[in-house]
Amino acid sequence: MLADQPTAKARKTQIVIVGGGAGGLELARLLGARFGRKNHDIVLIERNLTHIWKPLLHEVAAGSLDANLDEVGYRSHGHRWGYRFFLGSLQSLDRKRRKVIVAPLVDVDGTELMAAHAIRYDYLVLAVGGVTNDFNVPGVREHCLFLDDREQADAFRHRLLNQCLRVSRTMSADAEADEHVCVTVVGGGATGIELAAELYNSASALRHYGLEVFDEKRLQVTLLESGPRILPALPEKLAAAAHEELEALGVSVRPATRIVEARAHEMITDEGEVIPGHLQVWAAGVKAPDFLGSLDGLETNARCQIVVRPTLQTTVDDRIFAIGDCCFCELPDGKPVPPRAQAAHQMASATYRNLIRLMRGRELIPFRYHDHGSLVSLSRFSTVGSLMGNLIGGRIAVEGRIARFVYKSLYRMHLLAIHGFLRGAILILIGRVNIVVRPKLKLH
CATH class of the missing domain: 3.50.50.100 (FAD/NAD(P)-binding domain)
Structure with a gap:
């Protein structure tokens, strides 16, 4: 049975964000810090209990990073920044009634902990990220x-x-x-x-x-x-x-x-x-999750990405935004916004500003993607990439220590974006200490 939100909650402007990746988590923090809980209800729906920056997953896989020390718990983060965290996965969407349907929550032994239920929204942001594209290769x-x-x-x-x-x-x-x-x-x-x-x-x-x-x-x-x-x-x-x-x-x-x-x-x-x-x-390769292709008429492309207008609103519903790897946003030059962490960060900031303008009845501002370049880390051995991108009309090729420093700075910027300056700076300092005191490898 689908359960609605309490009447007391319904009186508040409710903004629902689905997906707690880099873009979704940053947006939840920005909105929670701006509005708090008095007249707004910011809800983050995520199927995991903790967040870890996706560009670090190769280090987790190799054992050189202990994710338990770097992950962010959504419940404590939400308490700190004024949004509510809801554990679950998006099952379907009812645009007419402005509700998202959350799939049943199941325990590890298969026992149903919570039945499928509905969460209403006044504004909805889809930030479910992307998945690896297998290109339908057999096996x-x-x-x-x-x-x-x-x-x-x-x-x-x-x-x-x-x-x-x-x-x-x-x-x-x-x-x-x-x-x-x-x-x-x-x-x-x-x-x-x-x-x-x-x-x-x-x-x-x-x-x-x-x-x-x-x-x-x-x-x-x-x-x-x-x-x-x-x-x-x-x-x-x-x-x-x-x-x-x-x-x-x-x-x-x-x-x-x-x-x-x-x-x-x-x-x-x-x-x-x-x-x-x-x-x-x-x-x-990267594509969007398959279920996005059947969300109550939202327009998607061949990779199941939700097609959005320059304002990051979906093409069929002004109250629904999509950001990050799960959306297809075409730039003025005809190229799509690339699936990168920097794009998710910029889209989160743009959506935050446009949500405020939309609630105030003001004209929305088109999203402008600023390419700051690409960096690839070859662990402690080397780092290569190009910096600045279109900020100076071209690219600067970088290698070695400078590239490595900038690459590490990207994660520090992510920490500042999701934790704020003070707490983020403290966590960066703690991270420096952990490099010295914790084991080099996670072997369990």
Whole structure:
């Protein structure tokens, strides 16, 4: 049975945000800090209890980041900033009655904790993020791992450590054994590149944590990219530098290699080649979740992204906004806003301003995306990218320490955006201390 909100709540202007990623969480904080709970009810619906910045998931997967120390609990964050957190997943939308339908909440043993129910809204923001695009390649969903959320990153880490333990024990028992952990990564974008490099960083430290005969030489990573080169979003010179650095680490980088089928522990190329792997990670492309394609008439594209106008309002409903990877926003030059963390941040700020203008009956301001460039971290080994973007009419190629400093600053800016300046600055300081005092690897 669908339950409505209490009458007392209905008298308030209710703004519902679905999705607690970088954009949704920042917007909830901005609105909660601005309006509080007196005349407004800001509701954040999210299927997870905690938030972790998605660009860090490759470090969680490799074990070099303990997500328990960096995650943000939505309940405590909501109490601090004046919004309400609701645990659940969006099931459907009723635009006529202005209600979102939240799917039943189920316990780990399958017991239903809470039936499906409705939450009313005066204004709705969809910020559910994106998921990895499998391009309908047979076997990918069944046999590959993904890095779309914390749960998937943890699952990869557990399987990785089990394989490392297997190799270590085999070599301890047999000095003549030549065992390896073989990891196949499909996708030469930022996620695939960063994961491949981070794996070698973690492998080099494992011998200090009980796996005495294991080191990076026991790791074999194959990076597959269907395009002519890795990192197509970066200038060719920087992509070539990243390619060279990866191969120096031991990664087998294979551009122009298209996968047509995934099987248990092996990938099949369009030329019939079989590429074996104990672990197979699919990191090729981004799309929106499939359920967005059936949300009460909202316009979507082929990737299930919600099509929005320049104001970030949906094309069929002025009271519904969409931000981040789940929306398709076309720029004046005809190109879509890229699925990046900086885009989600900018969209959150723009939607915050436009919601205020909409409630005041003022004209809304079109969203303007400012490209600040792209950076790709190759763990502690290197960082490459381009800065400034269209702010100066061009790009500045950066590598090494400067690029690494700017890359780390992106996460610090995220902390300031979701926690405010004072608390964010304190957390940044604590993070510096944790680098020194906490273990280098998370092995559980």
